[in-house]
Amino acid sequence: MDRSTSDNKLYGILAEFRNPKELLDAAKLMNSKGFKNYDTFSPFPVHGMDKAMNLRKSKLGWIVGGHGLIGLVGGFAMIYFMMVVDYPLNISGKPLMNIPAWVPVLFELTVLLAAFGAVFGMFYLNGLPRLNHPLFNSENFKKASDDGFFVCIESEDPQFETSKVETLLKDAGATNIEKIYDE
Amino acid sequence: MSKTYEYVPEPALVKGNHDFKDITAMVTDINMRPTPTAWYVAFGISNILMLVLLVSIAYLFWEGTGIWGLNQPVGWGWAIINFVWWVGIGHAGTLISAILFLFRQGWRTAINRFAEAMTIFAVMCAGIFPAIHVGRIWVVYWMFPLPNSMAMWPNFNSPLLWDVFAVSTYFTVSFLFWYVGLIPDLATIRDRIKSKLGKILYGTFALGWRGSNRHWWNYEKSYMILAGLATPLVLSVHTIVSFDFAVSIIPGWHTTIFPPYFVAGAVFSGFAMVLTLMIICRKIYGLEDIMTVDHIEKMNIIILVTGSMVGFAYIMEFFIAWYSGVEYEKAIFIIRATGPYAWAYWIMITCNVISPQLFWFKKLRRHVAFTFLISIVVNIGMWFERFVIVVTSLSTDFLPSSWGYYTATFWDVITYVGTFGLFFTFFLLFLRFLPMVAVSELKGVMPQADPHNYDEETGEYVPPKVQVPEPYNKTD
Numbered sequence: 302m303d304r305s306t307s308d309n310k311l312y313g314i315l316a317e318f319r320n321p322k323e324l325l326d327a328a329k330l331m332n333s334k335g336f337k338n339y340d341t342f343s344p345f346p347v348h349g350m351d352k353a354m355n356l357r358k359s360k361l362g363w364i365v366g367g368h369g370l371i372g373l374v375g376g377f378a379m380i381y382f383m384m385v386v387d388y389p390l391n392i393s394g395k396p397l398m399n400i401p402a403w404v405p406v407l408f409e410l411t412v413l414l415a416a417f418g419a420v421f422g423m424f425y426l427n428g429l430p431r432l433n434h435p436l437f438n439s440e441n442f443k444k445a446s447d448d449g450f451f452v453c454i455e456s457e458d459p460q461f462e463t464s465k466v467e468t469l470l471k472d473a474g475a476t477n478i479e480k481i482y483d484e
Numbered sequence: 485m486s487k488t489y490e491y492v493p494e495p496a497l498v499k500g501n502h503d504f505k506d507i508t509a510m511v512t513d514i515n516m517r518p519t520p521t522a523w524y525v526a527f528g529i530s531n532i533l534m535l536v537l538l539v540s541i542a543y544l545f546w547e548g549t550g551i552w553g554l555n556q557p558v559g560w561g562w563a564i565i566n567f568v569w570w571v572g573i574g575h576a577g578t579l580i581s582a583i584l585f586l587f588r589q590g591w592r593t594a595i596n597r598f599a600e601a602m603t604i605f606a607v608m609c610a611g612i613f614p615a616i617h618v619g620r621i622w623v624v625y626w627m628f629p630l631p632n633s634m635a636m637w638p639n640f641n642s643p644l645l646w647d648v649f650a651v652s653t654y655f656t657v658s659f660l661f662w663y664v665g666l667i668p669d670l671a672t673i674r675d676r677i678k679s680k681l682g683k684i685l686y687g688t689f690a691l692g693w694r695g696s697n698r699h700w701w702n703y704e705k706s707y708m709i710l711a712g713l714a715t716p717l718v719l720s721v722h723t724i725v726s727f728d729f730a731v732s733i734i735p736g737w738h739t740t741i742f743p744p745y746f747v748a749g750a751v752f753s754g755f756a757m758v759l760t761l762m763i764i765c766r767k768i769y770g771l772e773d774i775m776t777v778d779h780i781e782k783m784n785i786i787i788l789v790t791g792s793m794v795g796f797a798y799i800m801e802f803f804i805a806w807y808s809g810v811e812y813e814k815a816i817f818i819i820r821a822t823g824p825y826a827w828a829y830w831i832m833i834t835c836n837v838i839s840p841q842l843f844w845f846k847k848l849r850r851h852v853a854f855t856f857l858i859s860i861v862v863n864i865g866m867w868f869e870r871f872v873i874v875v876t877s878l879s880t881d882f883l884p885s886s887w888g889y890y891t892a893t894f895w896d897v898i899t900y901v902g903t904f905g906l907f908f909t910f911f912l913l914f915l916r917f918l919p920m921v922a923v924s925e926l927k928g929v930m931p932q933a934d935p936h937n938y939d940e941e942t943g944e945y946v947p948p949k950v951q952v953p954e955p956y957n958k959t960d
Contacts, residue, residue: 319943320932320938320943320945321932321933321934321935321938322935322936322937322938322943323938323943324935325935328697340696340697340698341696341697342694342695342696342697343695343697343700344504344508344668344672344695344923344924344927345668345700345924345925345927345928345933346697346700346701346703346704346928347697347700347933347935348933348934348935349935350697350700350701351697351701354697354698356697356698356701359701359702359705361702361705361706361709362705362709365709379629380640383629383637383638383640384637384639384640384641387635387637388635388636388637390636390639392639392641395641399640399641402640402641403640403641405643405646405649405650405720405724405727406640406645406646406649408716408720409646409649409650409653409717409720410649410653412653412657412713412716412717412720413653413656413657415709415713416656416657416660416661416710416713416714417660419660419706419709419710419713420660420663420664420706420710422706423664423702423703423705423706424691426702427696427698427699427702427703429691429692429693429699430691430692431691431692432687432688432691432692433692434692434694436694437692437694442694443675443676444675445675445694445695446668446671446672446674446675446676446693446695447504447505447508447672447675447676448503448504448505448508474943
């Protein structure tokens with residue numbers, strides 16, 4: 302393709318590996334060499350990859366917890382306003398602030414908001430939706446959702462040097478190496 | 485008396501000699517092949533049934549709830565029976581996707597997508613009934629805490645309002661859970677499909693998923709949290725549905741056994757429904773290597789367990805009615821078994837208590853046609869359970885002078901039949917356009933996915949050391 306000769310910016314170097322184990326070993330290698338802007342791609346989450354890539358604990362739990370708390374407190378405020386403040390109604394002589402009876406709705410609202418937090422928080426942390434990405438320019442990368450295992454080292458990495466990275470990946474056992482350009 | 489014990493490994497989750505590519509092709513090719521004629525036929529029939537539902541709802545709105553067989557004292561009839569029945573069916577999907585996930589049951593991956601879709605469509609069918617049964621449909625929004633001209637709010641002390649929150653939360657969370665699971669598989673289809681429109685649609689809904697392990701890291705966390713949230717949620721939903729009954733003072737309803745008994749019954753009927761659908765689909769779509777007889781056996785064991793729990797609850801209800809010493813409570817249970825609705829009661833006992841007990845036999849548990857039969861029997865039984873609960877308690881309440889016999893009308897029946905049209909219309913669309921097996925999850929539980937199963941030196945795949953025995957060849 303003529304992309305390589307044009308003035309398109311180099312996004313990174315994509316290397317394909319044969320199986321989950323070689324991908325895991327490659328990730329360990331990248332991590333030990335001190336690369337920062339690299340990523341691995343697989344059709345399913347590979348067991349142990351978080352340790353190999355030295356990924357930090359996901360922050361999602363905090364997002365979910367925060368949303369759940371909003372659901373609980375917001376739900377309580379809503380019910381309190383409706384049942385006690387705005388239109389107090391004596392229902393068979395029970396106290397206006399009848400908290401035990403509010404538990405089911407408060408629980409549902411906590412779960413609802415927490416679930417929104419879990420889904421949209423995950424999208425936020427992953428930067429999704431992102432429909433265009435330089436990696437999609439690679440025809441070979443389509444295998445990443447089928448049976449392909451890839452490592453990509455981005456050009457933004459401080460240690461990035463095309464020839465050095467290519468040799469490193471080749472030595473690690475990559476079966477196919479290609480340059481990815483940002484269109 | 486010496487005996488050697490050997491390690492018996494779990495049978496392989498995917499039968500046959502398949503690699504990742506085969507699995508992708510096996511599942512997603514179904515969505516990319518031209519639509520089979522049989523699909524159009526099934527879809528057409530479902531559409532006609534759905535039209536029946538729409539017509540019966542339109543006539544209900546026009547004429548009012550008088551078209552149903554409701555009377556005094558039976559103010560709750562088929563609408564509530566159908567609501568509880570459908571929402572109960574939905575529970576199996578969440579149980580498979582969330583609870584079995586938390587228990588690390590790898591076999592769930594073959595059926596979870598399928599069961600979750602069933603949950604969503606079953607809850608849609610269920611949700612119709614409380615919405616349309618209100619009588620004054622034009623003020624249906626009073627069910628929600630929305631400002632209205634009376635400046636009043638719904639009563640947050642009422643189980644009927646709790647139900648509104650429970651079912652709508654349940655639907656939303658099930659849908660989110662399902663969609664999160666779908667994202668990697670939509671990306672798989674996006675990368676494989678040839679048509680331009682397909683690329684655009686699957687590409688949009690896949691949100692640009694790339695299979696990055698930095699993404700998987702958050703994704704798996706999100707999936708686990710959702711499973712953790714859905715587990716108490718699913719238990720709460722049928723508990724709250726049972727509160728609709730248990731918080732009232734009607735004899736036969738006002739019992740503390742209702743929440744666990746309803747949840748067990750829900751799981752029982754839901755698993756049966758999953759089996760009914762799965763046995764048809766694995767055959768038609770040639771997925772017998774993924775949804776294996778081992779899966780059917782495991783599900784039958786759950787049916788046996790929950791069926792026994794339901795049977796125990798029936799016995800316990802009788803015992804507590806006697807033990808409580810309350811005349812009305814005692815009377816209602818005797819009337820249930822011997823009174824005007826005894827036929828319904830004994831259908832319920834036969835279908836729910838006796839029929840699942842046949843699954844004690846391994847031969848029958850692994851018999852596909854027999855399982856299919858029982859799965860339908862169980863759902864008939866569970867429908868009658870709700871019929872017995874709703875109708876007998878209301879028709880013979882405190883005052884014998886107000887006792888009456890309840891019969892459903894033509895419109896009751898066809899509204900119920902119509903919901904099957906709605907269910908199957910959506911289910912067929914799901915089968916046609918979405919991957920019916922969670923491809924990425926299924927790959928993740930295959931031995932090839934484990935980096936430990938590769939040779940340290942050559943990097944070649946080495947099957948796990950313990951040879952997996954072919955289970956029970958003689959009975960298959």
